[in-house]
Amino acid sequence: MAQQIHIVEDDVAFGKMLTSFLERKGFQVTVSLTGESARKTLIENNFDLLITDLKLPDVSGLELLEFSQKNTPRTKVILMTGYAEVDTAVKAIKKGALDYISKPFRPEELLMIIEEGFQNDESSEVPGSKITEEKRITSPKANIEKPNFVVGISESSKKFNEYLKLVGPTDMCVLIQGESGTGKEVAAKAIHNYSDRQNKSFVAVDCGAIPKEIAASEFFGHVKGSFTGAVNDKKGHFEAADGGTLFLDEVGNLSYENQIQLLRALQERRIKPVGSNTEIEVDVRILSATNEDLLKAVSDGKFREDLYHRLNEFSIHIPSLHERKEDLFLFIEYFLAEANASLGKEVLGLSKNVEEAFKNYAWPGNLRELKNVIKRSVLLTNTALIPLEVIPREVLFSEKTKNETIDFSKESNEKQLILNALKEADFNKTKAAKLLNITRKTLYNKLEHYQIEL
Numbered sequence: 001m002a003q004q005i006h007i008v009e010d011d012v013a014f015g016k017m018l019t020s021f022l023e024r025k026g027f028q029v030t031v032s033l034t035g036e037s038a039r040k041t042l043i044e045n046n047f048d049l050l051i052t053d054l055k056l057p058d059v060s061g062l063e064l065l066e067f068s069q070k071n072t073p074r075t076k077v078i079l080m081t082g083y084a085e086v087d088t089a090v091k092a093i094k095k096g097a098l099d100y101i102s103k104p105f106r107p108e109e110l111l112m113i114i115e116e117g118f119q120n121d122e123s124s125e126v127p128g129s130k131i132t133e134e135k136r137i138t139s140p141k142a143n144i145e146k147p148n149f150v151v152g153i154s155e156s157s158k159k160f161n162e163y164l165k166l167v168g169p170t171d172m173c174v175l176i177q178g179e180s181g182t183g184k185e186v187a188a189k190a191i192h193n194y195s196d197r198q199n200k201s202f203v204a205v206d207c208g209a210i211p212k213e214i215a216a217s218e219f220f221g222h223v224k225g226s227f228t229g230a231v232n233d234k235k236g237h238f239e240a241a242d243g244g245t246l247f248l249d250e251v252g253n254l255s256y257e258n259q260i261q262l263l264r265a266l267q268e269r270r271i272k273p274v275g276s277n278t279e280i281e282v283d284v285r286i287l288s289a290t291n292e293d294l295l296k297a298v299s300d301g302k303f304r305e306d307l308y309h310r311l312n313e314f315s316i317h318i319p320s321l322h323e324r325k326e327d328l329f330l331f332i333e334y335f336l337a338e339a340n341a342s343l344g345k346e347v348l349g350l351s352k353n354v355e356e357a358f359k360n361y362a363w364p365g366n367l368r369e370l371k372n373v374i375k376r377s378v379l380l381t382n383t384a385l386i387p388l389e390v391i392p393r394e395v396l397f398s399e400k401t402k403n404e405t406i407d408f409s410k411e412s413n414e415k416q417l418i419l420n421a422l423k424e425a426d427f428n429k430t431k432a433a434k435l436l437n438i439t440r441k442t443l444y445n446k447l448e449h450y451q452i453e454l
């Protein structure tokens, strides 16, 4: 039977356009123009999916989401909005909405979300049931629809996650590029999990940490006695990853000689352990990552062009946290839960001031920095919400925050920044003015303007 969708949209033309598009795709679609009529229709029907505008003439889409969860819990909900606002998106997803789509959008984009939502349903059958078992055999993708990492709601995150899913099931070598701490290893692991190698080894190697003299033995293994210190036979990373995936992190750090050895192994799909005469066949998929411009390294003669093309059959760029600010609060929530679990704490969230500071900071160390700051703050917090006092100084007063991201046209930001600086300077105005990069006189004027009394 066709899946039943109910659309709540007060823009009649737009509602009609969506209806005819979704009907053409095989869904059974009905429309309400107001929240009130949607409530009635929801109760009378058992819809598979509710797609509602966030801003309706009588109620908000969030209220409708709550109503549906209470009264028709099997109905999934997608919110549409012309008021692309991160907080609302996060709120909706927190409350259990399937997803959130900003207008204007192409109907195909909506279709993608719908299909993903229904697919997730199928893959969450009871484990061990016949259907699940069959799916596991025919579709190695079964366990990937529910990733154990944050996917994100920003456009750049959605796109990059689509790429992970697309390239995962192929055998292509993927070069993952992104600043330090953006999640390159997490992305590599996701590609591995999306592939039918998922039940075999995923071996991660930090190429920057291997001295070039022992790199061959690390990659290809060695036989006992082949050099001083080789007291036993040792398997290399290629053999350890046989049938699975080898992830070469910081691949740009490999010496030229090691690059040649690696290229040979990739071309011949065979390796020879150091000191051995026998070649071993290996079946390894190579994923690599770099935070430097490898093409520049190629043109500077530091990285072999042939190896570059081998590794780069497909390339993925991971956006910096600065470029995916819409995802910030999803990551915060995730890392907060992780920190609570590992430290045995029950911190509920960030105080308003900290929220502001986090929004304004540029996070040059990306997700790793955010994760560390949250863990440290959770450890130091003895209240329900993380207070400003436990936040590291650089987050509150970095040059980046001051110059690039704070919008001084917003009075609330400026006032907050001044309060932060005063606190940091133990309420010494000369020191606070220095921190803020303004003169004492300007600081006095601003204290008066914002009626801050000390």
Ligand SMILES: Nc1ncnc2c1ncn2[C@@H]1O[C@H](COP(=O)(O)OP(=O)(O)OP(=O)(O)O)[C@@H](O)[C@H]1O
Pocket (backbone or CB within 6 Å): 148, 149, 150, 151, 178, 179, 180, 181, 182, 183, 184, 185, 186, 187, 249, 291, 334, 367, 368, 371
């Ligand atoms: N999508 C995600 N969801 C949840 N946590 C993530 C995600 N991406 C990265 N992380 C976390 O952020 C941290 C940094 O990720 P990762 O080590 O993959 O980054 P990286 O780009 O490989 O770093 P480096 O460049 O330093 O090697 C890790 O602790 C990881 O668990």
